[in-house]
Amino acid sequence: MHDTSLLCIMAGIYIHIPFCKRICSYCDFYKSTVLTFIPDYLAALEKELEIRQAYLLNEPVETVYLGGGTPSLLTSVQLSGIFNTINRYYNLSADCEITLEANPDDLTPDYLGQIRKNTPVNRLSIGIQSFHDGDLKLLNRRHNASQALSCIRNSQSLGFHNLSIDLIYGIPGMNTSQWIQNLEQAFSLKIKHLSAYHLTIEKGTAFHKKLVKGDLKPVHEDESLNQFAVLRKMAADNDFIHYEISNLAREGFFSRHNSNYWNEKKYLGAGPAAHSYNLISRQWNFPDLKKYVHAINRGEPFFESESLDDITRFNERLLVRLRTMQGLDADGMLRDFGEERFQNLMKSVEPHISGGYMVREGRFYHMTEQGWMISDGIIADLMQV
Ligand code: SF4
Structure with a gap:
């Protein structure tokens, strides 16, 4: 089966919002907990979007993805400011897929209502990770199992029907029956897309430190393989198509933005640590908030690049x-x-x-x-x- 929705993709924009209130035990993304820096960052981001307006050669932008970090830490007014800037300098297609990554505890009915009213966001990608309190504590997530459930229901009742959630398997201490419960819960909630990642323990994370000290026992490989097999079986039983190793969706709801990457389409990534690709070269912005903001403000280079042989x-x-x-x-x-x-x-x-x-x-x-x-x-x- 081929995903025909891929045929019309022309270019995408990724915006990195590198702020988090709390650091998850497994996370090695670029982020900062200095939330007071947000206004300075947004001003620099606006400048970057202006400076780089020619990068996509005015081609129609089919997808915009706000990832992080935690984009849902921004107010709807701040988000709306980003979209105004994008609209000023780029040519968004009428059916543009516009995704906001969100943490469950940010998605209150009030916030969801404001996002709906003040922004063009039409897809949410929610970092649920697990519906079990024990896992969420171990992962050092901000939310609990009850918030994981309620944010999905709140999103749907406020009109966000194109919902993706993230779940993690291979979590130390999580057995296959708990993983099955997570999947049952996810499929019962009528979500459209699921990103399911096996936990990886990267250097520099709290989990890696624990591992080195012998305080964390990784899951056995057989258990991991079993959980992957269960994922495939339950997805098929629930009419989900496993279209990429970590991504599953109902027909018609494949992530157009990620498919853009996998189909080697052009994309512009703005914000610290964001990557861009224009078919010839790849460039990546400094993975350092202060350095990035200062460089933009002084009109200096804020990225490195390489031509792709x-x-x-x-x-x-x-x-x-x-x-x-x-x-x-x-x-x-x-x-x-x-x-x-x-x-x-x-x-x-x-x-x-x-x-x-x-x-x-x-x-x-x-x-x-x-x-x-x-x-x-x-x-x-x-x-x-
Ligand atoms: S919220 Fe996301 S980006 Fe922030 S620390 Fe957790 S996993 Fe990393």
Whole structure:
């Protein structure tokens, strides 16, 4: 099955809101807890959006995504200011998908009503992570299980029907029956999209420190694989399409913004640590709030960039496409990277097909369920140097 909604995507805008009230135990995103810096940051963001107005060459913008950090820490008036700036300098399409990432405890009926009234947000992506209080405490989230439930119901009753939620599996101490309960709860709430991530413990996080001290016991690999298998089975039973390794949705509700990344479309990322891509080069803003704001205010460069050579583009395409349900377009690989690289790739793919980890369907190669379970290893094997 192919997602026809991808065909019309032309460009996307990502806005990073790098503020959080509290740091989650597993988080390695760029963020700051100095909320008093928000006004200075928003002024710099406005300047960046103005400075970079030519980046997308006035092409229609099909998606805007406010991610973080915690975009729902901004008031509806601050959010509306960002959208006014975007509208001033960019050409938003009439059916633009506009997503706001939100924390459950920010989504009070009052706040949701204001977002509805004052902003064009038409999709919410809510960081639920778990419906169990024990998990939420361990993850150091701000919300509890009851807020996780009520924010989804409040969002729906205030007219936000295009809802995505994030859940995490492979949490230490969470067994498969608790994971099943989380999924049952999610599917019973009539959400349209689910992002389900396996917990990864990154250096520099509170979880990593605990792990090093021996105070945290990671889940056993068999349990992780079992939870992934359960996710696939329950998603299928509930008419969810597993269209990317960590993303599942009802037909017609695939994330157009993320699909933009996976289909190598142009995007502009604004704010500290945000990445941009214009088919030729990638650039990334300084991952430091103060440095970013000062550079913008002084009219100095606020990003670094690299041109993408063939081999980088080849490997990046493998990395993103083999995580999708549709997979890798063999014709496209031959056309874009030439006969020699293509033949090398075909040779490397062969053992994974005979091992039952990949299959060919028409011109696409994609992973099987077994393949997805060990996808990092397979992709690393297929990459060329
Ligand atoms: S709210 Fe999100 S960005 Fe902020 S610390 Fe938690 S996981 Fe990280």
